[in-house]
Amino acid sequence: MHHHLILRVVTKLLCGAIMLFAFYVQFHGDFSPGGGFQAGVIMAVAFIVYGVVFGVNQVKLVFPPWFVHKLVALGVLVYAGTGIFSMYLGYGFLDYGAFDPGHPSHGQHNGILAVELGVGITVTGVMVAVYYAFASRPPTINDEDW
Amino acid sequence: MQTFIDIVLFLMLAATAISIVRTKSLFAIVMLSGVFSLLSALLLVTLDAVDVAFTEAAVGAGISTVLMLGTLALTSRTEKPSSHSNFVPFVVVLITGAALIYGTLDMPNFGDPNAPAHVHVGPDYLERSVEEIDVPNVVTSILASYRGFDTLGETAVVFTAGIAVLLLISGLRRRREDEEADEVDDNEGQS
Amino acid sequence: MDFDFIIGHLNYWLFIVLMMTGLYIVIAKGNLVKKIVGLNIFQTAVFMFYISIGKVENGTAPIFPMDMNVDPSVAYSNPLPHVLILTAIVVGIATTSLGLALVVRIHEAFGTIEEDDLLKIERDMATREYELHGSAMGGRA
Helix, strand or coil: CCCCHHHHHHHHHHHHHHHHHHHHHHHCCCCCCCCHHHHHHHHHHHHHHHHHHHCHHHHHHHCCHHHHHHHHHHHHHHHHHHHHHHHHCCCCCCCHHHHCCCCHHHHHHHHHHHHHHHHHHHHHHHHHHHHHHHHCCCCCCCHHHC | CHHHHHHHHHHHHHHHHHHHHHCCEHHHHHHHHHHHHHHHHHHHHHCCCHHHHHHHHHHHHHHHHHHHHHHHHHCCCECCCCCCCCHHHHHHHHHHHHHHHHHHCCCCCCCCCCCHHHCCHHHHHHHHHHHHCCCCEHHHHHHHHHCHHHHHHHHHHHHHHHHHHHHHHCCCCCHHHHHHHHHHHHHHHHC | CCHHHHHHHHHHHHHHHHHHHHHHHHHHCCEHHHHHHHHHHHHHHHHHHHHHHHCCCCCECCECCCCCCCCCCCCECCHHHHHHHHHHHHHHHHHHHHHHHHHHHHHHHHCCCEHHHHHHHHHHHHHHHHHHHHHHCCCCC
């Protein structure tokens, strides 16, 4: 896509804004529509847009596949680890009251933040990993022939 | 007014779906499926499901279109005309649809506040969430707290599907196996 | 069957029509990518059906005011279907990508993604296998 000057410039501008929006959706999910699932998808879209316009090899330099594959597992570990940690503190699995015994609703806030983060990391990782898997195979058609 | 908006959006959805049935170019089909997702997100907003509409717009129109285009680049771009008749599938669809519509006759009216779905669990979450979770977005509080186990399972499903895709098409292999395969090849060459 | 009943059930019926369009694509069309698009349509129609069950007359989205002063006179829609469908959408895209990955592998193995051609190739392979083992076992297998 070397000839699409406007696309290239606009993508460079948009990528940062998309990531910022993803973080807003992630951490503002308690107050407005949003949460880990949506934020993960939007974060993945930032990388996918970059990959679509500049080529998958360029985005792999920024966000290397080995790191993405670690993220896929890390999210589930963060989620399950939150549950294990609350068990360690003497409460039930995923009982967020454990994180602030004196003020249960604060504990809930912390717990929700942690598990949403886990969800977001896994969804980002899976979506980007799947995109890499599809885009890295040799296509049966040239870019110009679509 | 609600019914009117519903019907207009539904007509647009139906037009999109029928043109997907009739189109042969897979590129056009993928684009139309993106349109379908955006329209359904609009319909979900009118049904008060803002979180769901958000997700549908991001996932349906964004990621799934990109993945399908990726698949088209790796496979073929046009659909071959089918050889057998469309009569049997049409009859099957009509019978299934009639059975489903027969099933809805027992359901409460759309939006009925006294429907069984609204008398037990849902209002309970709405009432208790204020005290117990203290988070304005009730969907988040149910998703992450009341039904945290459920969401853990869903995350695990996403994880598993991602791993399965990587195993199928990423071409990643363990280095040791590659080396062993090379050694086997060498031995075969010598003997 | 009065007017109220029809208006009250129209939504469900409209979603069933969409669902059946998706089902028709899945069973009548031979192209595997198109089948997956059909499955997506079916799935989205089921999602909308679920959400319409959670709708309450004159209700609003289940998000409280920032200061958590909940006005008891405001009706909120049932948030439970929203939660179920929210996760189902993301799981749906993950399984769709798995289906697309299978399509890519099928194209690599057989060189086609049309159901008719695939069946023909499979049948030819089975016939060849049959002949091979048939002759090895003295002509009867």
